[in-house]
Structure formats: C-alpha cells, structure tokens
Amino acid sequence: MSVLTLTIEGRDVAGQTGGTILQVARENGIAIPTLCHLQGLSDVGACRLCVVEVEGQRKLLPACVTAIDEGMKVTVNSERLTAYRRRIVELLFTERNHVCSVCVADRNCELQDLAVELGLTHFDLPLLSPQASVDATHERFGIDHNRCVLCTRCVRVCDEIEGAHTWDVMGRGTEARLITDMGIPWGDSNTCTSCGKCVQVCPTGALFEKGRSVAEARRRRPYLPYLVAHEGRTR
Amino acid sequence: MLVVASGNTLRGDDAVGPEVGELLNVRLAGTGASVIVSDQLLPELADDASRARLVVFVDAAADRPVGSVTVRPVAPRRPQDDAAGAGATGGPGAVRSLDPFSHGMGPEDLLALTRDLYSATPDAVLVSVGAESFEPGAELSGAVRLAVPRAVEAVLHAIEKGTGSVSIPHA
Amino acid sequence: MYRLLDRITRGLASADELAELESLAAMVRDTSLCGLGQGSPNPVFSTLRYFRDEYMAHIDDHVCPAGVCKMEPREAAVAAGEGAR
C-alpha cells in the first residue's frame, strides 16, 4: 500500500492506493454531494450526484467509485457540474410525487437538503406524476413508492449488513420499483427480519415507521454505528 | 427600521419582492432592522409599521420599465385621493380601489392604517422593480432577476440614508 | 427527452424547449453510468447536427419539411405553449 498524491479543487492532497476520490476529498474537508453513497455499504455509483471532472478525461467520473491515481487533477465544483447535479435532483423530484409539506421526512430528508444546497427552486421539466402505491402491509414499517429515489441503500443494507436480501429492484426506467422478495407485499415477506435498517438508511420519506406523522421521521443512525451518511451531518 | 417585501412567489415576477426580502434578511442580520416577507400587504402589518421609524416597501410594479429599480417616498393615502379616483356613479361595475383580498392594498393604504390606527407616521419609501410577467410560475424573468441585486442595494441605501447610523456589513 | 421530441414533432414546442432538450441530452450523455445511457442521446445530437433547420421549421414555421410529422393545429400549439409551464 503506497501513498498517492493528487490535486482536488486545486489543493494538493494525498490518499492510499485504492482509495476513492470521494474518500480523499472528504478526508480533506472537500464536500461532494452524494445520495446513494453510504459509508459502510458498497458503492454503486447510481445517483450520479458525485460526478467530478478529471483532467484528461472526456467523461465525468463518479467520485464514489473512481480510484485515485498519482497526479490526478480533480474538479469538484464547476458551473457545469452544479447545473448537472441540479438537473439530476430535478429529475428525481419530477419522476415521482415528492410533496414535502405532508411528508414524514420533511426537514429530515437528504433529497430536500440537496435541493436546497443546489439551489433547486423550481422545476423546468414537467412532473410525471405517476400513480405510485404505498405498501403498508408490514406490521411496523411502510414504503411509499412516491418518495423513492431508487438509491438502493435499503437493498444494500439489507443484503450486506443484515444478510437478508429482502429488498431488490424490479423493472426498468420509470417503471423501476423496489420490491420485497419476489414482488410480494412486504408484510408477507418470509425473509424480512423486521430489523428496520432499511428505514434508517432511507434518505427520503419512502421508508417510514408506521404511526409517525408529518415531519416526524427520526433517523437513528447511531443505531447503525458502522454507517455514516455524510461526514459533518448528524442524522 | 422595517423592510416589508411583498409578492407572490408563484406569480412570476411578483416573486421579486420576496426574493429581495430573503437577501435582505441575510444582509441586515444583526443590524436591528427587521424584514417581513409577505404574500401581500395585510392590515396587521400596520402594527409593525407603527413601531418603525422608516418603512421600506419592496414590490414588483407592472407600470415601470422591466428590470428598472425605482425608489420613491410614499405617504399615507388621503381621503381626497380616494374621492378623486372613485367615480361618483357606483354602478354595478364600480371598481373598488381597495380590497385587502384582491391584492389591492398598497403601501399608501398600509401607511394610512398605520397613521389612523396607531397615530404613527414612519418615513416610508417604496422600492419598486419593473416586472414583466405576473403569470403563474416560479421563475423571475431575466431582466428582473438582474435587477435583484440593484434592488437590494437600493433598500440598503435607503436605510443608510434614513438613519445614517446603521452599518450594514457588505457581502 | 422523448416528451420534448414528441412535442416538437407535433408542432407544440417552443425554442426554449429545444434548448431544454439539448441541455438534457448533454447531461444524460455526460453523467450516465453505463454506455447505453451515455449513447442514448446520440440520435438527438446527430439529428440536431445535420437537420437543425428541420427542427427549427417545426418550431418556428409549424411545418414538417419532410412531410412526415402530423402537426397539431396552430391554436393547439399556442394553447400548449401557455399551458406548458
């Protein structure tokens, strides 16, 4: 294991071989927005919010899954990146039905925070307003597909930490939905251990504890001490 | 020192008031001046205005060149102003010059309320930003967006001139 | 993108929407995870490169030079433009 040196946002930084741009940036106090990333879970590079510019690379690279290299020059914030990130969040909002004012996660939501951070004040794109359902068959928890952003944190925490692999994703494009087991109601799932880890890692109000009203979602992340969503953010 | 920034954030350029208000909230933090952002001017604001020495209204204006920032002093509406504009007929189509729920209440009316209700006559100026569109929408048109910083400066200038004592940290 | 293209082919789109289409296509190309996503806006880019004038004809002149697209009546275009935002 050796140390590599690179520059991020014009700053000289160093990191271990095999480390990702995201890790090194955060170790050095350089913020990169993320949504699907959750430290302690594997990274899938799905949300595309952490894309950065790397000098000499035509393509944008997701910081969470791009290993650092000697002499790399990384730009985290540029006008183009911010515009893309804002557009990505806009697409997430317009794809389903996110209504903060009646959401259990209001003021406790990573999607909402991202919109604020990125200055998303309105939508240019039309709302798709799909007819998504709510599965409230589980005794303690529910999933509101209207608020799901398909970050798959729940899928990964269930598989990698709990070892149950109850959650998965079915369908493609705008038809993609989270499913429990082979697409049966959550309450009928044989594999679900009702541990609640999925609810704790959900960045929005998609997964919720029953009985909680508007703005009452509480993420007890210390309950999962090996997971950290964002450095500097306490949830 | 009171800034009243009014406008509907969902009505195109009408949002310029709230937009300027939010910026002023940051700029004026800790100076003792307060900023009230409101959809429309409501009679309750007279109570706040009565406690201020200077009231700065910020609003979008349809009758000014788009993107222009105009500052003018405002005085309480006088009875004869109404009489002049009222039209004596009062037929079925008679227009009410003022109705708090038809967005008809203007700074002059609010100041009249402030004077009549609380015997207070704060100095007042209106900073109006020429607006293009009041159609439903959450976006300012380009020229109006560009006018926002100038409107903020105009308000700060009005406050400085009005007191000479408040020091505003320039961002 | 499909929606925007569809609106253009029906003569309902404005010039703003063409700009919207271009920015969306660039964003999809630059930020997609897999090659399919990165390549998906290519038809938009290539048709824009070679046939931009036809796009503009749909938008500005309300005609389809190739005679392929069925255009909605002009009034519908005006109404749709007003309702689009």
Added chain:
Amino acid sequence: MADKTIVIEPVTRIEGHAKITIQLNESGEVADAHFHVTQFRGFERISQGRMVHEMPSLMARICGICPVSHMVASAKACDEILGVTVPPVGVRLRRVLNLAQIVQSHALSFFYLSSPDLLLGFDSDPALRNLVGVARQTPELARDGVALRRFGQRIIERLGGKRIHPAWVVPGGVSRPLEASERDSILAEIPDARERAHRTLDWYKKNVASWTDEVAHFGDFPSLYMGLVHEGGNAAYSDGLLRVVDSSGWVMADGVDPRAYGDYLGETVEPWSYLKSTYFKPLGYPAGIYRVGPLARLNVAERLGTPAADAELAEYRERLGRYPSSSFHYHYARLIEIVHCIDVIDHILSRSDILDPHVRARAEINRNEGVGVSEAPRGVLIHHYKVDDDGLVEWANLVIATGHNNLAMNRSVLQTARHYIKGDQVKEGMLNRVEAVIRCYDPCLSCSTHAVGQMPLQVDIRDAEGSLLRQVSR
C-alpha cells in the same frame, strides 16, 4: 322586453371566489338568484391511497383560513380509526388551537370583511368602503380587529410552530406538549384581547338599530340550525354531539353521534355549483334547509358556559328572541363567540395540568372507518374516512360548513335580491347588499368544492318561459 341577468363576479370580500346570478322577469323583478361556487379542489380524491397518519396535515392544506379546524376534524376521524382515547391534555390543547382559530377567523370576517359595510354604510362610496375607511372613521374599532386577529394567529403560531399550516395536531393527540413559556405568553395577552372583544361587542350593540332594514331582509326566514353541544347543553367547538333545532325551538335531533351523520344529512349537487348542498334528511329536500355557524351554534346551545359570554348571550336573546332567524345576526353571534373563545382559552390554559407531557396516544389501525367532527369558524365540519387494514385511505368524504349553509345562502341571496333590486336600474349599494348577505355566512369556498369530474360548471340563463337564452359551461 327580454329578461335580464345580472352577474356579480367575483364576489369580493369573502374567502375564495364565487359568483352570483340574478335573474329578472319581464317586469324587471327578481325571479331567481343563485350563489355559485366555481372553485374546485379534489381533496377527497387526493387522499386516496395515503397513510392515515398524513391525513391531518394533508387536510389542513385544504384551506389557509381554517386549517386548524380541518386538522382537528381529520385527527378525530383518525383517532377513531386508531381506536384511541386521546389523553385529556391533548384534547384540551387541540381545543385551544381550534378556539384561537375561531377568534382569528371571526376577527377577519367581522373587521376586515364586514365592518366596512356596517360602519360606513351599505350605500357608501365603494372606493372608501374598506378597512382603511374604517380606520379613518373609527380607528379604535379597526385597531381592535387587527389586535384580535393577531391574538388568535399568535396562539396558533406558538402552539403549532407555524401560522398557516401547523403540523401539530396528529392522530392520537398533539405532537408536542405545551411549554410553560408559551402558556405564559398567551395568558399575558388575554386581558387585552378580552377588553377589545367586549368593546367591539358594545359598539355593535349600540349601532344595531341602524341596520333594521338589512336585518329584516338578509336571509330572515325560519330554518333548522345545527351545531355541536356538550352533554348538558353547553356549546361545543371541538368535541360534543350534534343537535338540530328548528326556529320555534323544537329539538329535531339531539345527542347525534357524528358517526351517524349520514342518517341525518342528505347531499345533493346542484348543476350550478361545485358546492354540495346538504339538507336535513328527515324533512327531505329542500324542506330540510338548515344553517350552521355562529348563529346556529348560539341557537342550538342552552348556554355557552363562560359567565361573561353567557351574560351577552342572555342580552342577545332578550333583544332578538330565543331563536333569531335573520342571517344578519351572524355578525352579532360571531362577536359573542369571540368573547367566549377568549375566556375558554384562558380557562383551559390556567389549569394546573396543562403542561402535562402526555398529549398523544399511539396505536395501530384498529378500525376501518372513522368520522371526526369539529366546529370550524363557519360551522360544523365533518371528515369521514375509510381505510384498509394497513391504514391506507380508500375513501374520504368531507362535509363542510359552507356546504351545510349552501341552501340557506341561496335562499338569502334570493330574499335580499328581491327586496333590494327592482327594475333594471340597479344601484351599486343594492348589489353590495346581495354580496353582503353572503358575507354574513363567512363562506370559505376553497374547502367545499368536491371530487374530481363530478360536476362541470354550467351557467344557464333562462327567460320567463324557461327557455334557454344562453349557456356557459366549462
């Protein structure tokens, strides 16, 4: 001569937007008049498939004027679905919030919307007939109005954390107990509010004689009255059971559990309005016309239950009789209610147990159906939900004050129009009276328009023979 139809649109100084159509006959007399509601929302449809715990906050969005009353009615329907008993302090805190809502809404209705007519005259120059005009003539009255509205608003803000859409009322109670500092600051403002409420009432009583003609023609007719009363006959606002009396004091129904509202209230949808009209089923339609709101509440209750307000109520009944029937008296009733609400808020907040942290009961879904009722400022408000076993809303029905009053409002408009409008020389002051009679009911229109696709709006203009002259539809 062809018939003439006068349309007043929009009606100003009421909450929401509406339209009135007046039809004249060949001799220029008013043949018919309608009050239309053309606004449309679809909350009964929107709520389908949502978790029951969202409902109070979702329903509060129906209206920016009386969100609290919707929250309370909605939360009570949810309480029933959960099968919980709300802790007593939770019940009381909900009451305080609802009473504060009534004070602020009544202040808005009386001072901002109606006092210009009362003070400056129905025939006064419309350009001056507004709150600024009131302020010029009697600043004290306008000041009291501003202060009373603020008093109510501030309580809602303190308890709910937000002025317009507080998310404080939840199924099972309220989400957060009251803090001592909040209680103290509310209690400190009560003496001032009380003084202002009494002063306004005195002003009204002194001037009531000058509106004799309006009193007689602003919807003065016998009807039924419906409101909530506690056991023993005190007026109730957030709890209690329904009582219906007629103009001669016959109790037509009493102790009605809100769950049984369907047995008593029938609904029709008129082609000319999105607003559902309700009638008292045992008497049928349209004989079962009834009124709700301040006038009705004072008619159905034996007493209010606070000494000062009851003294006012006694004087009110001495002046107007035990069952006043003119809708003009909604104003008077409203002012007495302000006095009462302030005293009840005082009483509840002065209790030693009000800071008790047990303000919420939690439970799973235990029933599939729930009905909640509260008194909104404008009258009885019923929320009725059906949910599946998992707590997802399958069906919702809202019966709203303005719907209850719809038939009465129409009859009032007709009466007022007949009296004040003759021939085609229509003066502004006369039309203003037609609007003003609607303002008596303080209708809140945004909340009372209903399910998607049910009724298209259609305006028919007919001549004396009934043949259609013109039809406007959308």
